[in-house]
Ligand SMILES: [Zn+2]
């Protein structure tokens with residue numbers, strides 16, 4: 001089968017690899033119809049999250065079931081399914097509590113597994129014609145009859161929409177509250193959509209890319225351009241000096257200042273300054289245990305200097321980590337089906353798999369207009 005594989009920093013290639021196949025009786029084999037390039041894939045692409053040569057990338061997958069193992073009960077051949085990026089067993093301590101991002105079974109010695117990602121287990125990615133889905137009954141969300149018609153919307157269910165939603169839950173957002181979201185990449189925009197769906201009073205989105213801020217505006221969010229001055233000052237100014245009730249980090253450890261320097265602690269400290277006393281912060285952006293290539297001395301060993309004294313004095317709380325996609329994807333699917341939300345509004349490009357290397361180049365360069373790429377193998 002054809003797949004997009006990692007070769008080395010800024011080098012990916014569409015090549016032939018052995019066909020994905022049923023390896024365990026609980027497996028499901030899916031023919032991929034949509035597979036998205038994610039901001040997290042750029043950490044691989046840039047060589048900052050090193051992956052083995054020749055492994056297929058891709059954790060945001062959807063497609064049609066073409067074969068099932070003997071022990072699969074619920075999923076049927078012909079079903080259109082969305083596949084949460086977290087691979088979960090469904091029966092370990094964490095999965096039983098709904099914490100499927102921290103499954104203890106699928107990636108022994110580590111809490112959590114995913115498709116096509118370093119450290120997340122031996123699973124190939126879905127930027128390929130076919131994908132093996134372990135524990136298929138647990139890891140396939142069946143889609144309704146409008147799956148093909150609303151494919152761009154349903155394709156957002158594998159990761160970024162549940163992840164954006166998770167940010168609002170980590171921050172503790174309630175209807176009528178305001179929220180500031182740092183980062184208007186796909187995840188930040190999905191957090192903004194989630195906050196709107198949940199009845200936020202005002203949603204601020206902080207970034208500097210005009211095309212992305214324009215997308216935020218299209219769903220009624222208030223854009224804040226961080227090249228216009230310190231973001232916390234801008235947020236305080238627009239909230240009568242009070243700050244926002246909730247904050248969401250959707251950038252991660254490679255956060256840059258407007259001059260282009262990497263400052264890994266900048267978004268967290270801006271959030272601590274922007275969120276009012278007793279408020280909450282949800283961190284979705286990826287932070288890693290070490291990054292020897294980081295220009296920041298602390299970050300080389302995974303450390304951040306944060307304004308802890310202010311954080312404590314304000315009585316803030318903070319939640320972080322990967323989204324337990326299965327905790328949200330069923331209801332979000334139903335919102336799409338009912339026409340109540342169109343997360344596919346952020347998709348800028350639908351491309352064949354063969355054009356993936358070029359798409360990575362543009363997305364990595366944050367070229368104007370390249371907000372979200374969906375590949376169709
Ligand atoms: Zn993703």
Ligand SMILES: [Zn+2]
Nearest residue numbers: 089092095103
């Ligand atoms: Zn599990």
